[in-house]
Amino acid sequence: MPNFLRSMLLTIVLSFLAPILLFGGTLIGLVLVSYIPGLEAVAQSVAKQIQQFLAIFGSGNSFQGLGVIGITCSLVGALFDAYTFYRYQSLRGQ
Secondary structure (H helix, E strand, O other): OHHHHHHHHHHHHHHHHHHHHHHHHHHHHHHHHOOOOOOHHHHHHHHHHHHHHHHHHOOOOHHHHHHHHHHHHHHHHHHHHHHHHHHHHHHHOO
């Protein structure tokens, strides 16, 4: 049981951080690209679209949207981990 709980906690944390790092890294990369002359307008446009996408899930706030997406991914990751544990236990018993 301790192995299952450790695995579940690690899965939840990593599944929560993955979309946050993906969206955050993309936005940081777009900010850095916006310093290149000629690409400023494109980078700002894409960053604004990403923020609007996140705002859809956060009732108008992009940070809340990012949190909602992170929590949803962590829930899905936990369900997959629980299913994998169940399958492993059932196949191991045969």
